[in-house]
Amino acid sequence: MAVIELNGLTKTYGRVRAVDDLTFTVPPGRVTGFVGANGAGKTTTMRMLLGLTRPTAGTALVDGRQYVDLPHPVRTIGALVDPDVFHPNRSGRNALRVIARASDIPDRRVDEVLDLVGLAEAGGRRVGGFSMGMRQRLALAAALLGDPETLLLDEPGNGLDPQGMHWLRGLIRSMAAEGRTIFLSSHLLAELAQTVDEVVIIADGRLVTQQPMAGLVDSSRGASLEEVYLRLTDLAPSQPEQTQDMP
Amino acid sequence: MKSLVSAELLKLRTTASLWVAAGVVVAMSLAVPVVLVLSPSGVDIPEITPAALAELMRAPASVAGGAVLLVGLLAAAGEFRHHTVLTTRLVEPRSGRVLGAKLVAIALVGLALGLLAELVSGVAGAVVLSADGVDLEPLSHGVPRVAVTVPLLVALHGLVGVAVGALVRSTAGAVGATLVWVFVVEGVLPVVTRSPWMVHWLPGGTVHQILAAETPAGQLTPVAAGALLLGYVAALVTATAVLDSRREL
Numbered sequence: 001m002a003v004i005e006l007n008g009l010t011k012t013y014g015r016v017r018a019v020d021d022l023t024f025t026v027p028p029g030r031v032t033g034f035v036g037a038n039g040a041g042k043t044t045t046m047r048m049l050l051g052l053t054r055p056t057a058g059t060a061l062v063d064g065r066q067y068v069d070l071p072h073p074v075r076t077i078g079a080l081v082d083p084d085v086f087h088p089n090r091s092g093r094n095a096l097r098v099i100a101r102a103s104d105i106p107d108r109r110v111d112e113v114l115d116l117v118g119l120a121e122a123g124g125r126r127v128g129g130f131s132m133g134m135r136q137r138l139a140l141a142a143a144l145l146g147d148p149e150t151l152l153l154d155e156p157g158n159g160l161d162p163q164g165m166h167w168l169r170g171l172i173r174s175m176a177a178e179g180r181t182i183f184l185s186s187h188l189l190a191e192l193a194q195t196v197d198e199v200v201i202i203a204d205g206r207l208v209t210q211q212p213m214a215g216l217v218d219s220s221r222g223a224s225l226e227e228v229y230l231r232l233t234d235l236a237p238s239q240p241e242q243t244q245d246m247p
Numbered sequence: 248m249k250s251l252v253s254a255e256l257l258k259l260r261t262t263a264s265l266w267v268a269a270g271v272v273v274a275m276s277l278a279v280p281v282v283l284v285l286s287p288s289g290v291d292i293p294e295i296t297p298a299a300l301a302e303l304m305r306a307p308a309s310v311a312g313g314a315v316l317l318v319g320l321l322a323a324a325g326e327f328r329h330h331t332v333l334t335t336r337l338v339e340p341r342s343g344r345v346l347g348a349k350l351v352a353i354a355l356v357g358l359a360l361g362l363l364a365e366l367v368s369g370v371a372g373a374v375v376l377s378a379d380g381v382d383l384e385p386l387s388h389g390v391p392r393v394a395v396t397v398p399l400l401v402a403l404h405g406l407v408g409v410a411v412g413a414l415v416r417s418t419a420g421a422v423g424a425t426l427v428w429v430f431v432v433e434g435v436l437p438v439v440t441r442s443p444w445m446v447h448w449l450p451g452g453t454v455h456q457i458l459a460a461e462t463p464a465g466q467l468t469p470v471a472a473g474a475l476l477l478g479y480v481a482a483l484v485t486a487t488a489v490l491d492s493r494r495e496l
Contacts, residue, residue, distance in 0.1 A: 050337060050340075051336070051340040052333065052336060052337075052495075052496050053495055053496070054495055067340055068340040068341060070340075073337060073338065073339075073340060074337065074338050079337055081333060081337075082330060082333060084329075084330055085329075085330045085331055085333045085334045086329070086331060086334070087258075087261075087262060087325070087329045087331055088329065089262055089263060090258075090261045090262060091261070094257070094261040097257060097261075098254050098257050098258050098261070098334075099254075099334055099338055101250060101253050101254040101257050102250050102251050102253075102254035102335075102338045102339060103250065103338050104250050142334060
């Protein structure tokens with residue numbers, strides 16, 4: 001069974017169709033990259049998947065259920081949607097303790113994830129004094145708190161320096177090696193190409209293609225993901241290419 | 248639900264507003280008895296009787312209520328200001344349960360600060376009155392009623408703060424709306440409409456009537472005023488819950 005399943009997902013704001021009849025699945029145990037230009041609908045799609053935004057039509061399911069119906073959401077899917085989701089006057093550790101307390105997760109797990117994201121020593125400091133990269137790491141720690149089988153990461157590399165990107169790549173690979181399902185969006189296509197097994201490309205809220213990374217590059221005669229993306233999205237508004245079932 | 252309430256209490260404990268409010272409540276609870284002690288002789292102060300203890304214990308109700316209202320308001324509207332509402336909703340996607348947990352948490356905080364105010368003002372008042380040679384009669388003159396009523400009223404103020412904060416979703420907007428209500432709707436409106444009776448039926452007026460030692464003609468009894476205030480709070484909380492469930496983040 002697909003871990004994440006979108007079926008006819010649509011979101012309109014007035015006359016603007018931010019997401020337009022989006023249908024695809026994120027298979028279990030794989031790293032799936034979600035690629036699209038600014039305003040293509042990636043974040044809106046992810047927010048609908050997490051129940052933060054209400055779809056105009058269609059469904060977005062995690063493990064066969066809407067997010068709101070998951071019995072233990074944080075233990076099922078860990079999400080990073082925005083690094084600025086912590087009270088600036090609360091310490092990093094306390095910010096995570098709040099989430100842990102609400103989810104019946106023991107406090108020792110807070111220290112584990114702080115250590116995992118490299119914030120063990122900074123955990124006692126106010127979040128307001130954190131750099132963008134540190135807030136991003138803290139948001140990632142929050143996503144990992146429930147030790148979920150599935151991770152949804154919206155631009156996890158934002159604000160990270162080269163060392164941080166290297167660390168993030170290693171973390172995602174280690175999570176994938178444990179058999180977790182990872183669905184991540186990024187503008188850093190070269191970075192993404194090194195990490196993902198599968199790629200979903202959208203433009204103007206519509207699906208352009210979903211393919212295994214290897215197949216995408218092979219079918220494009222070794223072109224980079226960036227070159228493939230630019231070529232496909234130029235076609236996207238008038239000629240969406242549905243290749244999800246391609247061998 | 249217990250976990251959510253526990254998390255909301257932890258949120259309150261790990262921000263400054265609760266501790267500032269607690270400090271203000273303690274300071275104001277001490278202030279009135281201390282002023283009484285420090286008042287120079289010759290100042291026009293009514294004769295002090297055993298009934299003064301109840302008056303001293305009524306005194307911090309407004310400040311404690313206002314402080315907890317502000318704490319509740321910041322706790323609810325602050326979630327939107329700092330975007331923490333996103334993590335809150337990822338943990339518990341059902342808005343009604345989140346609002347319920349916030350209301351329970353602020354009610355518990357309100358009860359605790361209300362009891363603290365009564366304890367401080369009661370003990371300080373007793374010391375001051377004893378030193379002045381006044382007989383203490385802690386079970387008379389409405390003292391037990393005040394000691395129970397003030398914490399309940401402070402808790403209700405907290406519920407109002409959370410409801411307004413969740414409704415307005417902006418700390419500045421929620422504070423502004425509260426001030427407009429207190430000073431314009433409750434303060435000016437009865438005057439400009441030449442309807443002084445209106446004061447007794449508005450929420451602020453019900454609080455005064457609940458705490459009043461006596462019920463003058465034309466005013467509500469403490470029980471009737473309490474029922475009316477509960478109705479106002481229930482209506483506000485219900486409206487917030489309904490709107491909150493329909494709105495997106």
